[in-house]
Structure formats: C-alpha cells, structure tokens
Amino acid sequence: MSRRLKVAAAQMGPIHLADSKASAVKRMMTMLRQAADAGCRFVVFPELALTTFFPRWWMADQAEIDRFFEAQMPSPETMPLFELAREKKVGFYLGYAELTEDGGRTRRFNTSILVGPDGRIIGKYRKVHLPGHSDHLPQAPFQHLEKRYFEVGDLGFNVWRMFDEDVVMGQCICNDRRWPETFRVMGLQGVEMVALGYNTPTDNIYFHEPPYRRVFHHLLSVQANAYQNGTWIVATAKAGKEDGFGMYGASVIVAPTGEIAAQAMSEADEVIMFDCDLSLGESIRQNVFNFARHRRPEHYRLITERAGAEPPPPTRK
Amino acid sequence: MSRRLKVAAAQMGPIHLADSKASAVKRMMTMLRQAADAGCRFVVFPELALTTFFPRWWMADQAEIDRFFEAQMPSPETMPLFELAREKKVGFYLGYAELTEDGGRTRRFNTSILVGPDGRIIGKYRKVHLPGHSDHLPQAPFQHLEKRYFEVGDLGFNVWRMFDEDVVMGQCICNDRRWPETFRVMGLQGVEMVALGYNTPTDNIYFHEPPYRRVFHHLLSVQANAYQNGTWIVATAKAGKEDGFGMYGASVIVAPTGEIAAQAMSEADEVIMFDCDLSLGESIRQNVFNFARHRRPEHYRLITERAGAEPPPPTRK
Numbered sequence: 001m002s003r004r005l006k007v008a009a010a011q012m013g014p015i016h017l018a019d020s021k022a023s024a025v026k027r028m029m030t031m032l033r034q035a036a037d038a039g040c041r042f043v044v045f046p047e048l049a050l051t052t053f054f055p056r057w058w059m060a061d062q063a064e065i066d067r068f069f070e071a072q073m074p075s076p077e078t079m080p081l082f083e084l085a086r087e088k089k090v091g092f093y094l095g096y097a098e099l100t101e102d103g104g105r106t107r108r109f110n111t112s113i114l115v116g117p118d119g120r121i122i123g124k125y126r127k128v129h130l131p132g133h134s135d136h137l138p139q140a141p142f143q144h145l146e147k148r149y150f151e152v153g154d155l156g157f158n159v160w161r162m163f164d165e166d167v168v169m170g171q172c173i174c175n176d177r178r179w180p181e182t183f184r185v186m187g188l189q190g191v192e193m194v195a196l197g198y199n200t201p202t203d204n205i206y207f208h209e210p211p212y213r214r215v216f217h218h219l220l221s222v223q224a225n226a227y228q229n230g231t232w233i234v235a236t237a238k239a240g241k242e243d244g245f246g247m248y249g250a251s252v253i254v255a256p257t258g259e260i261a262a263q264a265m266s267e268a269d270e271v272i273m274f275d276c277d278l279s280l281g282e283s284i285r286q287n288v289f290n291f292a293r294h295r296r297p298e299h300y301r302l303i304t305e306r307a308g309a310e311p312p313p314p315t316r317k
Numbered sequence: 318m319s320r321r322l323k324v325a326a327a328q329m330g331p332i333h334l335a336d337s338k339a340s341a342v343k344r345m346m347t348m349l350r351q352a353a354d355a356g357c358r359f360v361v362f363p364e365l366a367l368t369t370f371f372p373r374w375w376m377a378d379q380a381e382i383d384r385f386f387e388a389q390m391p392s393p394e395t396m397p398l399f400e401l402a403r404e405k406k407v408g409f410y411l412g413y414a415e416l417t418e419d420g421g422r423t424r425r426f427n428t429s430i431l432v433g434p435d436g437r438i439i440g441k442y443r444k445v446h447l448p449g450h451s452d453h454l455p456q457a458p459f460q461h462l463e464k465r466y467f468e469v470g471d472l473g474f475n476v477w478r479m480f481d482e483d484v485v486m487g488q489c490i491c492n493d494r495r496w497p498e499t500f501r502v503m504g505l506q507g508v509e510m511v512a513l514g515y516n517t518p519t520d521n522i523y524f525h526e527p528p529y530r531r532v533f534h535h536l537l538s539v540q541a542n543a544y545q546n547g548t549w550i551v552a553t554a555k556a557g558k559e560d561g562f563g564m565y566g567a568s569v570i571v572a573p574t575g576e577i578a579a580q581a582m583s584e585a586d587e588v589i590m591f592d593c594d595l596s597l598g599e600s601i602r603q604n605v606f607n608f609a610r611h612r613r614p615e616h617y618r619l620i621t622e623r624a625g626a627e628p629p630p631p632t633r634k
Contacts, residue, residue: 180497190628224541292625308609311507314482
C-alpha cells in the first residue's frame with residue numbers, strides 16, 4: 001500500500017458579512033475540483049469557513065449570532081460540497097460554527113470535521129484553546145469574542161484512521177496550533193498528519209506587535225509542533241481583508257522535519273498542494289522523538305496538575 | 318529594580334581527549350573575564366564543559382570512564398573559575414559529569430549548576446532526556462553512550478530566583494531543549510530565562526540527515542520553546558572537531574518572542590552577549606500564553622499517563 005498522500009490546503013480569501021454561505025461553498029467547490037484534478041486525495045479548508053470571522057463583531061442578540069452557526073452537517077448549503085467530494089473521491093477537513101441541542105441545552109462550539117472520500121463524516125473536533133475575551137472591548141479596533149460565542153471543546157484531541165485506514169489523521173483549530181500540548185496528545189496516539197484551519201488577525205488588539213512577528217509565530221509554532229511529533233501538518237488560513245479587517249495568510253504544508261514543503265503566496269483563494277511521503281516521519285518518531293525510549297512522564301506532572309503559572313515566591317526583599 | 322540582565326553565551330571550541338580539565342577552565346576564565354568586562358552579569362558555558370564529549374567513546378573500564386567525572390564541585394580544577402566569577406560578581410551555568418555517593422551506591426549524572434554572583438552554587442539539574450544508546454555500536458562512526466554512562470536525572474525541572482531574587486532562572490541540558498515538556502514544566506513555574514549547554518554531533522548516526530537540517534532543528538526547538546513560554550533562552554554549544562568528530566555550534570540567545578537576539582558565528586571559543594529586557598516576556602505570558610486563561614489540563618492527560626505513542630489499531634484490513 002502506498003505511503004504517500006497528496007494533499008491540498010485550500011486557502012480562502014475574505015468572506016464579507018454580506019456574503020452568503022452558498023457563495024463560500026461555491027468557492028470551496030472550485031478549489032476542491034482543482035485539487036482533485038491535480039491528484040489530491042485530501043483538502044483542508046479553513047476554520048469557520050462558511051462565513052466571515054464573526055467573533056470580531058460584538059452582538060447582543062442571540063438570533064443574530066446564531067445566523068453564523070450550523071444546526072446540522074451537512075447543511076443545505078454545504079451538501080453540494082459533500083456531493084462533489086464523494087464524486088471526486090476526495091476527503092476533506094471543514095471548520096464551522098456548530099449549534100447543538102444537548103439534553104435540552106443549546107450548546108455552541110467552534111468545530112471542525114474530517115470527511116472521508118466516501119462523503120461520510122468520520123471525525124469531529126471542538127476547539128479547546130479559545131483565544132480572545134468574553135466581554136465587550138469598545139476601545140479595541142475589533143473584537144475577538146471566541147470566549148463569548150463558543151464553549152470550550154469537550155471532545156479532546158483525537159486521531160482517526162483515514163484513506164483505507166492507512167493514515168492516522170488528527171485535527172485541531174487555529175489557536176490550538178500554538179500549544180505543544182495539542183500536538184503531543186495527538187503524537188502520543190501516533191498521528192501522521194494534522195489538519196487545521198485558522199483565521200488570525202494581522203494586528204494584535206492586546207499589545208503592539210509588528211505583523212511580521214505574528215506570521216513568524218504562526219510558522220514557528222506549526223513547524224516546531226510538526227518536528228517534535230514527526231507529523232505532517234496542513235494549516236489553512238482564511239485571509240485578506242474582511243470588511244476592512246485584515247487576516248494574514250501563510251497557509252502551509254509542513255513536513256515532519258519541520259520544514260515548509262509548500263506555502264501560499266496570496267491572501268486570496270489559493271490552493272497549494274504537496275505529495276506527502278508519510279514514511280518521512282517514521283525516522284523521527286523512531287529516533288530523536290522515540291517517545292517510549294526518551295520521555296519521562298514522572299517529571300512532567302505539573303503539565304496536568306496546574307493550569308496557570310505559579311512563580312516561586314521571593315524568600316527575601 | 319532593573320528588569321534587564323546582560324548575559325553571555327560562552328561557546329567553546331573543541332576539547333580533545335588529550336586536553337586537561339585545567340586547560341578547559343583556563344579558556345572559560347578568559348571568556349568569563351571578557352563577558353564581565355563588557356558588563357555581563359551571567360555567563361552560560363556548555364554541557365560537559367570540562368572534557369571532550371566522552372560519550373562518543375566506548376569504554377569498558379569504569380576507572381577510565383570516571384576520569385571524566387567530578388566527585389565534588391567546585392573541584393580543584395574548577396575552583397579558579399568560581400573565584401574569578403566571585404571577584405567579577407558574575408553568575409554562571411556550568412555543565413559537567415557528576416559522580417556522587419548515595420547510600421553506599423555510586424551514581425553518575427549529566428549535570429549542570431547555577432552559580433550566583435557570590436560564587437555559591439544555588440541550583441543543580443541532572444539531565445532527564447538522555448539521548449543515544451547503552452549498547453556498543455561498532456559499525457557506527459562514533460558512539461552516543463549517554464544512556465550507558467549516566468542515569469536519568471532525578472531532580473526534575475526546577476527554577477531558582479537569581480540576581481537579588483529578581484530573575485526566575487531555569488536550566489536544562491542539550492537534548493532536553495527539543496522537548497516541549499521541559500520548557501512547559503519550567504514555564505508553569507514562571508521561568509523568565511533558561512540556561513542550557515549542549516554538545517550536538519554534526520552527523521546523525523541513526524539515519525541520514527543533512528547537517529543543515531540538524532542545525533535547523535536545534536534553532537527551531539529553542540525558538541519555539543522560548544516563544545511558547547515567553548522566556549529568554551541562552552543556549553551554549555561545545556563545537557568544532559574534537560579529535561576529528563564534528564559538533565555544530567550555533568550558540569544562541571533567543572528572546573521570548575522566539576527571535577534570535579544573538580548567534581555565534583564560529584565553531585571555536587566565542588562569546589556572544591545580549592542585554593536582555595526581562596519584561597519582554599510579560600506581554601506574551603499575560604496574553605497569548607496566559608496559561609491560567611487558556612490551558613485545559615483536562616484534555617492533556619495522555620501527556621503524563623503515557624510515555625510512548627500508541628496508534629489506534631486498524632478496525633479492518
């Protein structure tokens with residue numbers, strides 16, 4: 001059986017407030033067709049790929065907020081994407097805002113799914129590391145209200161066998177990619193490829209940070225997490241200026257060596273592809289990052305015992 | 318009180334088998350004097366800084382092995398370094414092979430110490446992530462016998478307040494720098510600067526890997542671990558060809574942004590310095606890596622429950 005998987009990151013340019021979900025799906029279908037025609041078997045779309053990045057807007061009316069959510073998946077608007085993928089025998093990753101009823105309680109998550117080449121949803125993930133804030137910051141140039149509009153994900157970091165069970169696939173979303181914990185939990189399940197979508201503002205609303213440094217942090221995190229777990233990572237942005245608010249692109253396909261195999265060059269709809277050798281990660285996972293030989297969990301206990309940092313108190317002064 | 322600390326990485330060129338410990342100490346004293354005269358208050362020397370990187374040699378005779386170890390610290394050979402540091406009011410980090418008697422049992426560790434500007438040893442670390450192997454690999458161009466000559470460290474990853482208790486300082490050694498666990502455990506103790514020494518062969522004895530990629534992995538790991546914990550890292554190599562066996566240099570002082578503030582340009586004795594703004598990490602630790610706000614230890618349990626990777630079994634095929 002082949003240990004290669006040709007994949008695509010289907011970066012999306014801006015989706016404005018006025019744009020319909022159907023128009024976003026149409027753009028995704030164009031890119032999926034392009035990827036399939038080039039021989040790709042897996043396409044990664046962005047986080048919250050059906051609408052504008054709505055957490056930048058303060059909204060008090062729950063009905064207004066819920067317009068950005070999906071109560072079922074496939075939804076009427078996304079069904080054509082599922083059908084095209086099944087026709088083309090291409091699997092995909094899709095991020096969307098999930099609204100679900102759970103024991104009489106309405107819950108909302110920032111969610112992604114893995115869809116097999118047969119069109120079946122085979123795995124769901126709900127974002128754990130929600131960035132931003134839950135209160136209104138009227139003095140900020142824009143909001144980042146993920147902590148208001150979503151609950152913290154309750155499904156953990158899992159992996160799934162895809163493509164005739166040949167590939168151990170993981171998934172996460174946006175800010176999760178900065179956290180080594182995200183990838184180590186998947187690494188400990190033998191992950192070989194991680195799909196992730198993101199929407200990251202070009203500017204930091206909390207403190208001044210030059211935009212080049214923010215792109216550097218994105219790349220540094222994804223590259224290090226790939227290397228330190230010997231896994232491929234396919235990281236796909238929604239990018240460009242949505243109603244005037246900039247988000248950087250820099251979608252990348254990163255090898256298990258931590259090297260960038262392909263990188264988007266625009267902030268628009270753009271498909272990048274790479275024919276990934278899945279055995280490339282094995283030499284890393286069997287040597288420098290042979291976890292069983294080298295890891296010492298008895299010295300890692302603080303990682304799970306403590307959420308926040310606790311510096312030692314000064315003993316004098 | 319100043320929140321700046323000017324520091325030096327005192328990279329060492331080769332120490333050959335025939336070189337004495339006293340000659341290595343003399344070279345360190347020359348560099349410490351250079352750093353002190355330039356206003357540095359802290360100097361980081363390499364791992365196993367007193368001798369050649371002896372784990373590359375297979376030795377069966379324990380007395381021959383123990384010549385590379387120190388049964389006390391300061392030892393007669395290192396005492397002049399401690400005295401000079403006290404005179405110059407400079408703290409330092411030093412790596413050495415430690416031999417200790419513990420309840421009638423002789424134990425050996427790959428050890429580093431933090432020494433205050435008053436010449437007192439204030440912290441000890443024993444290397445946790447020992448790379449390499451314990452058996453003889455006669456077909457390899459050289460050995461990497463850390464798993465034979467040392468026990469796994471038993472002290473964990475700690476931090477200490479240094480410099481009038483103003484700086485939360487951590488330490489680790491060589492291969493530890495590749496592991497996000499190392500830095501997260503220190504980050505959860507509010508670390509602001511990590512000192513680390515290393516000896517890393519230019520060639521991989523396990524599988525083919527171009528040397529440029531090995532230096533990239535070193536930099537990627539140190540830069541990502543700095544950023545993901547908002548800490549300064551001072552990483553100091555022993556470099557160059559020891560009796561013909563190459564080790565890369567690339568000693569670096571890395572900022573809490575993950576950016577390289579200073580980098581050595583040789584594989585010889587070379588002092589690099591940087592005047593570190595300790596407040597630079599605070600904006601990172603209070604925002605994107607505000608652990609208390611964003612970390613979710615309930616989803617990290619595998620990190621401490623499991624040492625090795627366990628892929629999900631295939632359900633069919």
